[in-house]
Amino acid sequence: MKYNEILETLGEFGWYQKRIYFLTCLPPLTCGSQALMAIFILAIPAHRCQLPSEFLDTHYYPTNNVTQYYVNSTIPVDDGQWAECEQYDVGNLSTFNGMDVVNGNISRLKCNDWVYDTTRYHSTFVTEHNLICDKAMYRSHANMLFMFGKMVGSLVFGILADIIGRKKAFIIALLLDILCTMGNAFSPNVAVFFILQVGIGAFNTAVFMSAFVLGLELVGKSKRVFAGIVIDFFWVGGLFILLILAYLFRSWDDLVIAAALPIVPLIITFWFIPESTRWLVSKGRTKEAEKILRKVAEVNKVELPDELFDKDCLEKETQVNIWEMFSSPLLVIRSLILFFNWAVISMVYYGLTLNISNLSGNIYINFTISNIVEFLGYCSVLLFAGRIGRKSILCSGMVVGGAACVLSIFPALYGNSSHYWITNGLSMIGKLGVSACFGMIFIFSAELFPTVLRNSGVGLCSVIARFGSMIAPYISDLGKLFKGELELALPLIVFGICSVVAGLLALLLPETMNRNLPDTIEEAKAFGRVPVKLLSGHKICDSRKKDETVTDE
Structure with missing residues (x-):
């Protein structure tokens, strides 16, 4: 029997596969927590220059009248708040003349020490190492290095899993992930923290990727789209776990340890x-594979033939060089549109999520709303991908979500502090759109690439997406560089413009729902340009299921 025929005989998503799939969905709970933990451990609370030590100035809001007087007199006020990075050059405070400040006869100088508002966070890595003002970009660097680690992890462990097996790659990544995460909580300096950020990003991605593959490779073809989307809900579950942990543990190192323990x-x-x-069959280890498959059959209560495998039980697909996807102008255009969409979706998803720490209001409430809209985004894919089409979800999600982000310019320019909820709401609409697209783009891309290029094409898209996520932290922190009316809206505007452009370009792609997918380069060139038959004309009929429509992953 061929391998896919064996899966059909076993039941494409029987009780055994469901049990294994559930176990492989548990790692994404921790992967989600780790991937976005930076929202809290790299948060920048309100801060100002600290008075000399004799004033016992240890609280952002002074606790006595004397300290209050000197803070109000020596710290400039910008936009109704104490300046974050400057103080008046008053020299010796014992001879300080407050009238010099009133008359404007005094210059400003940069702070050497700071005091932070501990109302929301007892400490963050930023406050512990003073990564503010001239070092504000260090936060963006830390987030970028985590994303760089994700790219390294997907490349290295993708190859490693093919060599030593998915299970061994999974446990290696899991152990290294624990070591790096626990070690990060005790980082003595910024350099060590940065190095461990790369490691956590790499091993976090490897854990998710290995678990994802292990869960899906026992699932039949017609159920893989469903299984590929459901795992995203566990990712969101991890974000809710992070929310609870961040609320309970207000010191960054305690939060890192708490997130590592699960x-x-x-x-x-x-x-x-x-x-x-x-993988076992591909390596010629058919006896081990047969032992597992017969266990599956026993649990699923089906019978397998005595002679299970043919000589070529894995259907060998003709592979071509990856540059064949650029063999015609049409394929070049489609490939570039997909690459751009992957990069933008990754950039906007991580950018909007990291930007939560920059929005006005309570960060815990904002993060809760963000998680809810992400959950709804994945629900929309699950409910509508087979009804209105892949292309419709991608285009509408990018254009509507992007337009909402661009509209944030109006409350920024014409509103006041009481209208911050409008900007927050528009940001959440953007997050809803990009979350739906995040769940949709993998399926859509896999269906657009011909069979001979499907794995390499989607793999290349994934690598390009990492570059988008590496840019995201810098765009999220644009507002820190350009103070004023556009501080909150500027990142959203950039994300919104990119989203709208990507969504409009996606209109040039053909719809793939209910269509025979291309197998060869020639079929890919013709796909969407000539009439194609609906998949509903091809049925699987056996003693277990009747009239089941085939759906390629």
């Missing part, structure tokens, strides 16, 4: 999750 029990899953049978 990873430890995942080691137990190593003994319950089998190695990928597809």
Whole structure:
């Protein structure tokens, strides 16, 4: 029997596969928490220059009248708040003449020490190492290095998993992830923190990727789209776990440790999750694969033939060089549109999520709303991808979400502080749109690329997406560089313009829903330009299921 025929006989998503799939969905709970933990551990609370030590100035809001007087007299006020990076050059405070400030006869100088508002955070990595003012870009660098680590992890562990197996790659990544995350909580300096950020990004991605593949490779073809989307809900579950932990642990190092501890029990899953049978067969280890598959058959209560495998049980697909996707102007245009959409979706998703710490209002409420709209975005894909089409979801999500972000310029220019909720709301609409697109783009891309280029095409898209996520932290922090009316809206405007452009370009792509997908380069060139048959004309009929429509992953 061919491998896919074996899966159909076993039941494409039987009880055994559901049990394994659930176990492989547990790692994304911790992956989501780790990936966006920077929102809290790299948060920048309100801060100002600190008075000399004799004033015991240890609280952002002075606790006695004397300190209050000198703070009000020596710290400039910008836009109704104490300046964050400058103080008046008053020399010795014992001879300070407040009239010099009133008359404007005094210059400003940069702070050497700061005091932070601890109302929301007891400490963050930023406050512990004073990564503010002239060092404000260090926060963006830290987030960029995490995203760079994600790219390295996907490349290195993708190759490693093909060599040593998905299960071994999973446990190696899991152990290294625990070590790096726990070590990060004790980072003695910025350099060590940066290095560990790369490691956490790499191993976090490797854990997610390995678990994702292990879960999907036992699932039949017609159920892979469903399984590929459901795992995103576990990712969102991890964000809610992060929300609870961040609310309970207000010191950055405590939060890092608290987020790392749930990873430890995942080691137990190593003994319950089998190695990928597809990988075992590809390596010629058919006896091991057969043992697992017969266990699946026993649990699913089906019978397998005595002779399970043919000589070529894995259907060998003709592979071509990846540059064949650029062999015609049409394929070049479609490929470039997909690359651009992947980069923009990744950039906007991570950018809007990281930007939550820059929005006005309570960060815990903002993060809760953000998680809810992300959940709704994935629900929309699950509900409508098979009804209105992949292209419709992608285009509408990008254009509507992007337009909402661009509209944030109006409350920024014409509103006041009481209208911050409008900017926040527009940001959440943008997050809703990009979340739906995030869940849709993988499926849409896999269907657009021909079979001979599907794996390499989607893999290249994923790598390009990492570059978008590496840019995202710098755009999110644009407002820190350009103070004033556009401080909150500027990142949203940039994200919005890119989203709208990507969504409009996606209109040039053909719809793939209910259509026979291209297998060869020639079929890919003709796809969307000539009439194609609906998949509904091709059915799988056996003793277990009747009239089941085939859906390619």
